[in-house]
Amino acid sequence: MNEELKRIKDELTNCINQALNLKELGEARVKAFGKTGLISALSKNMRDVPVEDRPKLGSAINVLRSEIEELLKEKENKLENEELERKLQEEKIDITEPSIKVELGAYHPIADVIDRLADICVNMGFTVVEGPEIESDYYNFEAMNIPKNHPSRDMQDTFFISEDILLRSQTSAVQAREMETRKPPFKIICPGKTYRNDSDATHSPIFHQLEGLVVDENISMADLKAMLTILMKRLYGEDTKIRFRPSFFPFTEPSIEVDVSCPNCHGQGCNLCKGSGMLELLGAGVVNPKVLEISGIDSKKYRGFAFGFGLDRTAMILNSISNIKNLYRNDIRFLEQMK
Numbered sequence: 080m081n082e083e084l085k086r087i088k089d090e091l092t093n094c095i096n097q098a099l100n101l102k103e104l105g106e107a108r109v110k111a112f113g114k115t116g117l118i119s120a121l122s123k124n125m126r127d128v129p130v131e132d133r134p135k136l137g138s139a140i141n142v143l144r145s146e147i148e149e150l151l152k153e154k155e156n157k158l159e160n161e162e163l164e165r166k167l168q169e170e171k172i173d174i175t176e177p178s179i180k181v182e183l184g185a186y187h188p189i190a191d192v193i194d195r196l197a198d199i200c201v202n203m204g205f206t207v208v209e210g211p212e213i214e215s216d217y218y219n220f221e222a223m224n225i226p227k228n229h230p231s232r233d234m235q236d237t238f239f240i241s242e243d244i245l246l247r248s249q250t251s252a253v254q255a256r257e258m259e260t261r262k263p264p265f266k267i268i269c270p271g272k273t274y275r276n277d278s279d280a281t282h283s284p285i286f287h288q289l290e291g292l293v294v295d296e297n298i299s300m301a302d303l304k305a306m307l308t309i310l311m312k313r314l315y316g317e318d319t320k321i322r323f324r325p326s327f328f329p330f331t332e333p334s335i336e337v338d339v340s341c342p343n344c345h346g347q348g349c350n351l352c353k354g355s356g357m358l359e360l361l362g363a364g365v366v367n368p369k370v371l372e373i374s375g376i377d378s379k380k381y382r383g384f385a386f387g388f389g390l391d392r393t394a395m396i397l398n399s400i401s402n403i404k405n406l407y408r409n410d411i412r413f414l415e416q417m418k
């Protein structure tokens with residue numbers, strides 16, 4: 080029997096030594112310990128050995144099993160190290176090779192303007208709110224003191240979805256929603272998309288506005304002018320000139336429009352400001368008491384002021400963009416310049 084064990088040991092040792100890779104080593108392992116493997120067969124044949132010889136043979140088989148396992152382990156480590164070494168040789172990194180260029184995007188000029196204005200206003204104590212772009216005729220017009228068939232509706236060429244549902248033509252639609260749910264005093268701003276059937280170099284069918292509304296006791300036009308002056312100077316720089324002009328909006332009384340000195344020519348006159356040296360940026364005014372009453376605010380106790388920035392115009396001025404369409408074309412050459 081000893082000779083048989085020695086023969087099996089030699090045969091398996093040979094197989095293990097000759098294995099060139101982990102697959103062949105696996106085959107050697109099956110040859111030793113598989114169901115019909117040589118060492119498994121030895122254990123199975125035990126029952127044919129006389130009882131008194133069994134313990135001796137059993138321990139000899141165990142020794143053989145340990146020796147073969149040890150040999151398999153050693154060979155496995157050796158083959159794994161060789162495999163790793165081979166891979167390391169193959170996968171050399173050339174640190175002098177230029178890296179893949181990662182193109183960084185740029186913040187869109189309108190998103191940038193919204194961030195800047197929101198930062199300035201939040202520092203002044205305003206809360207940022209949102210409102211729906213698909214709006215009811217009530218919030219967009221009627222609650223803003225513009226009843227159905229009122230001629231001032233013609234000031235905004237509105238996209239109607241049905242008789243009472245429309246794409247909001249002004250962020251002023253958020254004013255009534257906020258006045259209905261908030262208790263004065265409060266200060267809110269609402270940036271967002273607005274829609275009108277308008278299209279030329281300074282008008283787009285989709286554009287952006289930022290609405291501001293302050294409701295408190297003893298609010299006056301002086302507060303509005305002071306606040307807008309600070310806001311414009313923080314946005315465009317301390318030496319910016321601001322011009323307030325009388326205007327008309329059904330929801331504010333008195334109403335004003337606000338121009339800033341053209342940042343391109345500093346008031347000298349250029350293509351951007353069409354030679355006037357000034358650019359119109361927003362509408363504003365003291366909230367019409369009727370609007371406060373429609374939304375359930377006591378107009379004897381409270382007053383308010385509101386303003387509505389055209390954000391596309393603001394972005395155009397800040398970045399010297401001559402055509403509003405550039406903001407929407409997604410032309411990579413234009414966006415590259417915004418970095």
Ligand code: FA5
Pocket residue numbers: 235248249250251275277278281282283284285286287288290328331359360361362363364385386387388389390391392403
């Ligand atoms: C209004 O929309 C008022 N809701 C503003 C307001 C709010 C007044 C609160 C009083 C109190 P107006 O129609 O003028 O006003 O629009 C305001 C600004 O939006 C304009 O100064 C302009 O900068 C911008 N704007 C208007 N229409 C377009 C358009 N089609 N494309 C790009 N910008 C536009």
